[in-house]
Amino acid sequence: MNEYVKGLWLKALRSGKYDQGTGRLKSTEIDFGGQENDYFCCLGVLCEIHRQEVAGEWGDVNGFGLGYIADRNYAHIKDAAIYELPFTVQKWAALDSGDPFVDTEDGRFELSALNDAFKPFNKIADAIENSL
Numbered sequence: 001m002n003e004y005v006k007g008l009w010l011k012a013l014r015s016g017k018y019d020q021g022t023g024r025l026k027s028t029e030i031d032f033g034g035q036e037n038d039y040f041c042c043l044g045v046l047c048e049i050h051r052q053e054v055a056g057e058w059g060d061v062n063g064f065g066l067g068y069i070a071d072r073n074y075a076h077i078k079d080a081a082i083y084e085l086p087f088t089v090q091k092w093a094a095l096d097s098g099d100p101f102v103d104t105e106d107g108r109f110e111l112s113a114l115n116d117a118f119k120p121f122n123k124i125a126d127a128i129e130n131s132l
Contacts, residue, residue, distance in 0.1 A: 001132040002094040008049050009093075013125040018045050022116045024082050025068050026058055042115045042124045043085050043099065044068070050089045084112065095132070102131035 012018065021027045021039025025047055028038050040048065047068040050056055061067035061080045070088035071079035079088045084098030099110045104119075104127050114124050 001128075002092070005046075005049070005093045006128065006132060008053070009046050010125045010129055012045050012049055013042060013121040013128070018048070018121065020115070020118075020121055022118070024066070025084075026066060028066065042111050042121060042128075045121075046085065046093060047089055050092055054092060056088075100132060102127040 018040045019037065021041060021044070024041065025044035026038060026040050028036050030036055047056065047070070050070065051058070051068070056068060056070045057072075058066060059069050061069065061082055062077060065082055067080050067082035068086060068089070069077055069080040070086040071077075079086045081098065085093075085095065086098070090096070090098055099112045101108050101110055102114070102124075104114065104123075111124065111128070114127065
């Protein structure tokens with residue numbers, strides 16, 4: 001994995017800035033006061049870093065719901081994803097998968113599986129730091 005990107009990702013996961021969500025890269029919910037709240041999978045945090053550092057946007061992916069659009073040619077979406085990293089983000093981060101495996105004290109798991117099992121971001125960051 002690209003060491004610079006890895007450092008940004010670890011810092012973001014440990015920052016407390018991102019609320020953890022499950023089942024997709026990012027979800028938005030409206031609370032009882034009408035305020036929108038964003039929730040991210042650990043992979044969605046990496047997409048958000050890509051958006052801030054390079055380009056990309058969150059939006060509807062061909063009618064399938066909110067996802068990360070990493071590359072677009074006018075109205076045509078060229079590279080986007082809802083559940084795992086788009087290829088453009090994988091390439092930027094020098095990862096070989098849209099949902100990389102990491103080693104934990106409990107075994108080897110895909111990052112989305114750890115996230116969706118409610119493993120806290122700081123523990124996921126430790127696994128990324130030691131495995132990627």
